[in-house]
Amino acid sequence: MVVVAGALCDGGRLLAARRSAPAELAGRWELPGGKLEPGESPEEALVRELREELGVETETVERIPGEWPLKPGYVLRVWTARLLSGAPEPLEDHDELRWLARHELDSVDWLDQDRPAVAEAALRLTAAPPAP
Numbered sequence: 001m002v003v004v005a006g007a008l009c010d011g012g013r014l015l016a017a018r019r020s021a022p023a024e025l026a027g028r029w030e031l032p033g034g035k036l037e038p039g040e041s042p043e044e045a046l047v048r049e050l051r052e053e054l055g056v057e058t059e060t061v062e063r064i065p066g067e068w069p070l071k072p073g074y075v076l077r078v079w080t081a082r083l084l085s086g087a088p089e090p091l092e093d094h095d096e097l098r099w100l101a102r103h104e105l106d107s108v109d110w111l112d113q114d115r116p117a118v119a120e121a122a123l124r125l126t127a128a129p130p131a132p
Ligand SMILES: Nc1nc2c([nH]c(=O)n2[C@H]2C[C@H](O)[C@@H](COP(=O)(O)OP(=O)(O)OP(=O)(O)O)O2)c(=O)[nH]1
Pocket: 003, 004, 005, 025, 030, 031, 032, 033, 034, 035, 036, 049, 070, 071, 074, 076, 093, 111, 113, 114
């Protein structure tokens, strides 16, 4: 079972989201996303999840190579993504969001399983201007 997550980048910063549930993950930070639904491509699933969870329109940019084991039967795959419109809000699954510059990425308590992907995403953070 694939969980897709987005390394949403804007203005050289990466969006981190603090989980509000379930209890064993609450308070830890992750890349927002979720499970694939039947018939969806990973990219479609990610755009849908980011719309549902954050209220924004996005497009995926590139897959970060690799996959990381989660709970038994689940793996995490990560795409970088770009904000097209809206400002992310913690509508579902999260209770706080933070835009982090590369030097700030260690300031939140990432889920252990997300750390390698976050490190890879950091390498791809560019000083691109923020979306309008
Ligand atoms: N979204 C997301 N989930 C992660 C990450 N790291 C990690 O271990 N997980 C786990 C938490 C959940 O057990 C599972 C993803 O579930 P989810 O609750 O985000 O997915 P979903 O929106 O499709 O949820 P659901 O309500 O349909 O079950 O993967 C991550 O970086 N992003």
